[in-house]
Amino acid sequence: MHSDPAHVREFFAARAADWDDRFPHDGPAYRAAVAEIGLRPGQTVLDAGCGTGRALPFLRHAVGPSGAVVGADLTPEMLAAAVRAGRGADGALVLADCARLPLCDDVVDAVFAAGLIGHLPDPGACLRELARVTRPGGLLALFHPIGRAALAARQGRRLTPDDLRAEPNLRPLLDEAGWTMNGYTDTDDRFLATASTKA
Template identity: 70%
Template sequence: MSPSTPPTSPYAAELARIREFFAARAAGWDARFPDDGPRYAAAIAGLGLRAGDSVLDAGCGTGRALPLLRAAVGPEGRVLGADVTPEMLHEADARHPGTGTLLLADCARLPLPDATLDAVFAAGLISHLPDPARTLRELARVSRPGATLTLFHPIGRAALAARHGRELTPGDLRAEPNLRPLLTAAGWRLDSYTDTEDQYLVRAGRR
């Protein structure tokens, strides 16, 4: 590094690590989890989306949720998919062309005006964020009062930990006692919390 090159911030370094992790796995990502489709469909069916709504798939990855979101808001609705990894967006565009507008963007820094969205859907996002509080504040900024936020994973916390060969700890960000104050501070109201073997589903409303 030359004297004129600024040091990389911890945030930027972590974002680069996340991008590298998913870039290497993008092409085969959906094949690793072929049975998750019905759980995505059930989670999105419960969003309460209406025809004409604007919805963001935050951390959209390969775009598995995009066709479901498009069906929920209809042709007159607006579907956006944002992800920080170009390779993931390439897969989303190839697999689900025309279902939504794809944004290469950090979800903590979205190229959207204030109070734009009626709903945000985020599958597997919260545990892959360099700064979760910052991202939740940004999602609140681009959401209208009364908008909904859904944090989803097709398996629960315990099952996911077992899949990765680790144990749950009290400091797990996704645990309700840790997540509730984080959401509140960011401008969200925690409305429901579900963490079972086959689903992690949190719904919050924009205050």
């Protein structure tokens, strides 16, 4: 969708101020997805491409006060919107490209990524980087509050066989990046692909 990080940043910077207002009913879908990935109290979770931080309160609730939540995003305006919405209290917000994270190897138990994969200039590089920072056996959840067909309709386009999030395309991409796909759901009201890092 986007050719480089500067275009991604520009796209979201222009939309940051009213992003939450455009999609006011997504909260329950975020809550359900976070609940499904099975986070436990005390764990460390990364929200990759956290945007305005809509998942952060649910991630914080899942890992509890003894856990750690990090939200990383490329766009300063989106992080500023997260702070304005009070979500900075739910996790540490970091300005970073998900393909070059300022994190050590094997430091997070899980990665939550909402709407991220379709905006990446190099999805493989980002998925490899997410695997690098995730402990062996750690989890990845690629989420969108609506499914592929519904999103395509919203954007006025048709689904094509080369769609990155189609299971036959996504499974080998994850595999090459160090992940094993565990689950795949693509319905009108949700997209959720889960994977774990290879030991």
